[in-house]
Structures are given as C-alpha cells and as structure tokens.
Amino acid sequence: MSNISTAKLLILIYIANLIEGFIAPLLVKAYINIPITFLIFSFAIYKSRFNTNAFYAFLFGLCVDFISDSPIGMNAALFLMMAYVVNSYANTFKLFSSIQICLFFSGSSVFYIGFSHLFINLENFSYLILFISFVINTFLFLIVSMLRFYFPFSRLN
C-alpha cells in the first residue's frame, strides 16, 4: 500500500465507509467498534514513503465527514492528528516491533472511537466499548500483521 494514489485511496475509503456502515450496527451489539475508514487512512500514511501534507489529511477527513454523515471537521481533525503523529514518529516506528505497532494503532482507534462518541453518541458513552474495542482491534491487527507470514505474495510485495 506504499504510495497509493489519491484516487485509489479515496475509492478505498469510500468502500470501507460502506462496509463500516453495514457491520457497525451488528458489532455494536457486542460492544465492539472497528473504525475501518480511519484505520485504512492511518495505514496508508504509515506505509507512505513520504510525509503527508496537512491539507491532504484535512481534505480526506472532510470527505469522510461528508460520506459518513459525521459532524464536519471531526474526522478532519482526527485524520490530521493521526497524520501528524505518524509523520512525526515515522522513523521511530521502525524501531518498534509488530506488536507495539499494533498496540499503537489499537490505541489510536480507541482514541478515535472515544473522540467521535463525544460528539456523536455522548449519552451512550461507554468505557466498556472502548476497552472491548481496544482488545478486539489489537487481536485483529495482530492477525492482519501475521498474515504476511502465511501468504508469500504479500511478502514479495
């Protein structure tokens, strides 16, 4: 996914948003929230060879705000913060293990969930959702990161 084109990433995020729209109502019954759109964007900037422009993240965030019917500026701010953190610590991440990276992304996703709940779903804000989502997301990322050991084509890429 390194240096994915803007159009491709936009389409990917749009599809991810649709999938998220389908599975979120089902997962929330089990107190699980997986912010697929946010994670795909985060992964894209993480894998990028170059630093991401602030406007790039801002515009993507605005697009996601529109397509996901979120308050305008919420995803933009979160995407910008994520992009800033990833760009600032891009070289530091190389020293981290896969588990640490997974924990970082899980923590980011939990921050995203908590922050978005503050604006969208304040009445039902639940630490249980945050905790369970953190655990599930960590396991999910670990599985995804381990997939490359079992699929040789993905390693070659």
Next chain:
Amino acid sequence: MSRVALTHVSKLLYFFCIVLSFFLLYIDVNYKSFEKAKNLYKSFTISSSYILKRVTIDPFYYVYEISKEKSKLIEENKQLKQELDNSFIKNFLISKDSNFFVDDSTIKKFLNLNHIKKPFHLAKMNFFDVEKYLCCSQHRMFIKIIGNPDIDFIGSTVINDQGIVGQIIYDKSTTEVLLLTDVASVIPIVSGNHFCNARGSGRPGVISCTYSKLIWPDSIEIGQDFYSSGIGGIYPSKILIGNVSNINASDTSNIVFDLNLVANPLHGNFLGVVEP
C-alpha cells in the same frame, strides 16, 4: 529510506488545519451550518443508488418476476383445469338429472317480447322420438314440468325460446305435448286479412293451411309471415308462427300453402309451459 522530519512550516500548517477542523466542528455542532451540504449529498446518494438499481438490478429482477409469474400462472391454470375435471366427474351424474343448472332467462325473454303476461312453468324434455318425428306423421313430445305444480296443464301452450312448439294433450303421470307439425294439430293463424286454421303436415318444421279464394281473394306470397290469431283460446295471439314456403292450388278455388315454423322443438331440452 527514512522520512524527512516535519519542518516548522509543516507543523504550523498541521496546527492551522487542526484549528480549522475544530472551528468547523464547533460551528457544525452548534449552528448546523453544513446541513444543506449534507442533505444535498444524501439526496444525491439516494437518487444515484435508485437510478443505479433501476438500470442494473431491476431489469434482471423484472425478467425473473415475469418468468416466475408465467410459470405460476401455468401451474395455477393446470391446477384449475384439474379441479374442473374433478368437479365435472363428481357432478356428471347429478348434472345430467339435476335442475340446478336450468336457466329460464331465454323463455322469460321470449314471453316478455311477446307480451305474454300469464305465468309459466319450466319443463324438461323427457322423451322425444326423433326418428318418428323425421319420418312419420305423429309428432309427440313427452316432458316433465319442473316443480310438479298441482295444476291441470291440458291445453296449455308449450313454447321454447324460438316460439310456440305445441300444446299439452295429456297430463297425468307424464305430460304429452302435441307438436304443431303433428297431423292432429290445428292452430288458427293470421296474416293481415288472411285467417286460416293451419294443420300439422306430418313433416318436420312444416304446417299447412288451406283457404278458399272465394272467401279471401287476396294473394299469398312466399315468405309472408303468419302469426297466431288466438282464436279458440288455446294459443296466445300475435306470436310469429312461421313464413310461407310453398303455395299450391289444389283446385280452382282452394289454395294450399306450407309454412316453415320458426320454433324448432329440437332446439333445446328446456321448454316453457304457459298456464292455461
């Protein structure tokens, strides 16, 4: 390859964009300033998905529905046909003897058209010797009056939906009808000034009449219609009996002509018996 660390300008730009995002978030949450844009996007999404569905999925679904509907109709048709056959088999014997399916509307229509106000009873043909009717001079029909009313029907006119068929001459255990074509039958008829007693010819569908030119000097024409005159009180008056088919001069003064009857006794199984 390692990434270049963020410059101060980049950091400043990030800071500026984050502040801008929060500003947008603030005005959207508090003032709903972007509702129009969001609604526009929603309506666009709904419209495009609707159009896309109409163009892509609906034609296939329509074809599928048509095929399903057609096969369903064929299946239903087969089922109904089978049910009808079963019903027909079950009711075959009953329907042959039952009066349930009797329809007296045609008889009523005929009576209304000819202004016959007398009550009538529906009757069903019980026996009719067609061979005798076609070959011989005695033309009789045996009928069963539906409902078995306690009335003496001797002398009653028997009609079908075409016209007068004959009159009842015996009404005991069975009811015997003397047809107009029987040689023993006489019916007074009229056409204009021509009055005549038409007798049965013994031939199917034909009655004959004899008159004297000395009494009625006017000529008779082929195709001329004759009606019942009502003289004698047996048959109702002003009912079309038939038209002239053949004229013969038996001698210098007497003329014999044949009438083709409009009412065929073989037309149907059900008849009407007008009360005397």
